[in-house]
């Protein structure tokens with residue numbers, strides 16, 4: 001870890017006073033009168049981290065050694081495709097090792113995860129990125145180090161594609177993540193290939209142990225070209241946003257790879273993306289990251305954002321010194337660590353209340369919002385139990401579950417809720433779902449689900465589009481007793 005010169009992060013987040021909007025500001029919405037404080041925050045982050053510039057450009061690739069090492073930029077792309085940036089976020093650089101997670105994703109999409117896992121393992125190596133190493137099964141230890149990345153590269157169109165076709169497939173694939181056609185830095189390619197002795201030796205080792213089938217020289221050429229794909233920090237942040245968004249490119253709307261593939265890629269990035277600094281990275285930054293020797297670092301906060309930094313000088317592990325510093329700072333100041341998640345279980349219930357009809361019929365309305373996952377479902381079921389079964393003296397006639405503000409329903413939630421609602425029906429409660437598109441239960445609500453309750457095994461008596469049938473009902477407060485949940 002070459003972090004000795006890391007300044008102490010500011011105790012409080014300093015946001016510069018909002019500057020007047022500039023017509024050329026790419027971050028200003030047309031017609032909006034203020035510049036976002038997020039842009040100012042990034043400007044502050046870049047300015048604070050520009051004060052010193054420790055480390056050194058990658059020396060083993062002559063083209064990279066010659067890059068202007070004063071450059072620095074930081075960029076964030078949200079999962080709905082909005083790009084914030086400050087500093088050198090429009091400067092093009094070669095993607096280098098940050099290509100590895102994306103090519104891994106393409107290999108999984110092409111062959112399926114199990115097939116790929118039989119060829120490249122997923123254990124952190126704790127070694128340098130260019131280590132000549134294999135595991136006990138003579139497989140590369142993970143796809144983020146060069147041995148694993150060259151193997152992964154060779155798996156694309158293995159046995160069917162020529163070297164050029166394989167590269168083109170990869171270039172097009174990465175372009176789909178970015179949402180624009182990416183080119184190649186021919187200078188960087190030629191310069192790296194001319195001195196790629198280390199990677200040639202890794203490729204020959206891989207061929208010797210049968211890890212790759214293609215000619216080692218072809219694999220090094222193709223992989224080096226993959227590393228020379230050219231892009232900006234803004235592109236890279238957007239590629240990260242595609243991963244953060246479950247594989248769906250936020251601007252083009254294309255599902256580039258499946259959410260399952262993304263899960264695999266981000267898991268491996270978390271444990272292996274920063275080589276022998278992976279442990280420190282995950283503790284201090286706390287979300288998947290990947291660095292490249294051109295000085296770029298990609299970060300992905302699943303469900304939230306993609307981020308990219310660019311600053312060419314590297315520490316001993318080959319990670320950008322100022323990039324690492326900026327990530328540590330933003331993760332701390334903006335509370336982005338994955339192990340500090342928001343509490344989903346409590347926020348899923350927007351509100352619940354009692355309604356009474358003119359005839360004295362009483363129902364409880366449980367209105368849901370956000371994502372309904374396992375822990376949210378547990379909470380919903382417990383609230384439904386507390387409001388109904390445990391309060392027989394209140395003689396509730398039914399339960400109305402309003403899901404119109406729900407964004408996402410996990411399949412596990414549908415299964416558990418279908419069963420819970422069935423059980424409510426079997427105890428004499430009428431169940432009404434306010435769910436115009438039948439998203440909560442889908443087919444599971446019809447009675448084909450798990451462990452069906454006695455009698456009619458549908459999970460709901462009625463599915464309605466809105467609550468207009470309750471317009472004339474009177475709202476009554478919960479008694480303290482009814483608020484007891486367990």
Ligand SMILES: NC(=O)CC[C@H](N)C(=O)O
Nearest residue numbers: 096097129227292293318
């Ligand atoms: N860590 C990196 O970015 C390494 C990529 C570089 N092209 C190499 O193979 O050596």
